[in-house]
Amino acid sequence: MASLLAKDSYLQNLARKICAQPSAEPQKRKWAGQTENSKAAGPSKKKRKKTQKKFQEQREKAAEHKAKSVEKSPAASGAKESVTTEEGEASTVAPAERPTPEPDSFFALDVLRQRLHEKIQEARGQGSTKELSPATLEKRRRRKQERDRKKRKRKELRAKEKAAKAGKTEVATEPAPVAPCPEPQEQTGLIFNKVEVGEEEPASKAQRQKEKRQQVKGKLTPLTGRNYRQLLERLQARQARLEELRERDTGQAQALEAKMQWTNLLYKAEGVKIRDSEPLLQEALKRKEKRRAQRKRKWEKRTAHVVEKMQQRQDKRRQNLRKKKVAKAERRMEKARKKGRILPQDLERAGLV
Known part of the structure; x- marks a missing residue:
């Protein structure tokens, strides 16, 4: 600047x-008729007007x-x-x-x-912005916006710092509250702050069977599952055992029957579905057998269809190969005929053989 x-x-x-400087006048040429007296007299009126x-x-x-x-x-x-x-x-x-x-x-x-x-x-x-390109003008505008934004940010930071300082001074002026002395707690016999959990080893097969037997109520396994044939056999075995006991001792038979009924009720109360109805088991078994037979028939039908399709494809392939072979032989014979050879087939057709 x-x-x-x-x-x-x-x-x-x-x-x-x-x-301020006077302009350099060119040297005037002296005329022969001009004298010093005429110079002293000054310029004429016409010349003055012109000047x-x-x-x-x-x-x-x-x-x-x-x-x-x-x-x-x-x-x-x-x-x-x-x-x-x-x-x-x-x-x-x-x-x-x-x-x-x-x-x-x-x-x-x-x-x-x-x-x-x-x-x-x-x-x-x-300066004038007429000669500047729009890119430079946009750049200047962005710079100005950035400067304004930074200015505002600095002002906000200063205001926050002032507010924080004012809050600190207020906190410092306030008296600190006196904390009450903690009363000594009585130590109890049990402390629950540490619990050690050991990693249990996987139970063996014998252990699992033992646990399963313990879960069985009244030493009677529940009649559950979808193996209807096995369930029907077990139910028939129980009924046969009851019949034998009735023949020998009716009291024991009644006690065993009551025990079976109570155990079934306990299992049902736990949410286990007990299948102890012989006619229902027979119907379910029939349905299962029927479904199995249907599936078997469908499978056999499908296998037969697949075999048939395979055979058809094989026959078609053999037929195509035979056609190709015959066509190849015909092409060879045609080439030979064009060359002028006489083939036995031609002689047979002509009746010369």
């Missing part, structure tokens, strides 16, 4: 000097240039004011004594001032 201001001041001083008109035209041109330069570079107004004051002072002088202005030099100075002003604005970040 300092260098730009120095340049601006230098240009303004240079403009003042250029405006006045010329000065007026030049002044108008300079004013137009100034107006244009003011529109282009408003920052150079101070320099122009100084130039106008000097021109005003010079206008008080007689038109014959006034130096001729140079509009070209003024225009060059205005251009320089305008460039300097644009550079200053660009350095400040206030």
Whole structure:
């Protein structure tokens, strides 16, 4: 910035000097008839009028240039004011004594001032954005948004820090509550803070069978499952045993029957489905046998169908191979006939053999 201001001041001083200097007049040629007395008398009236008109035209041109330069570079107004004051002072002088202005030099100075002003604005970040591409404008806009966001974030952090400090000071000022002394607890005989669980080894087959026997109520295994044939056999065996006991001792038979009924009720209470009805077991067995027979028939039918399909494919394959063989032989015979050979088949057809 300092260098730009120095340049601006230098240009303004240079403009003042250029405006103040009189224009170098060309040497006038001496006429033979002109004497010193005629020079002292001064220029004639016609020449004075011409020079006045010329000065007026030049002044108008300079004013137009100034107006244009003011529109282009408003920052150079101070320099122009100084130039106008000097021109005003010079206008008080007689038109014959006034130096001729140079509009070209003024225009060059205005251009320089305008460039300097644009550079200053660009350095400040206030330059014109007409020549910039939309990508750069978008980049600038994003940077500005990012700066604003960071600024807001810093403000929020400062506010939070202040609030936290204020809260800490309030907590520090408050007196700490006195904690009541803990009463000694009476130690009980049992402490449940440690429980050791050992990894149990998998039970053996004998152990599992023993547990299963213990679960059996009244030493009677429940009639459960879907093996209807086995269930029916077990039920028939129980009934046969009861019949034998009735023949020998009716009391024991009744006690055993009551025991069976009670055990079945206990199993049913636990949610076990007991299948102790002989007619239902027979019907279920018939259904199962019927379903099995149907499946067997379906399977046999399927196997027969598969075998039949396989046989059909084999026959078709053999037939195709035979056709290919015959066609190949025919092609060979045709080639031989084309070559002029006489085949036995042709002789047989002609009846020569």
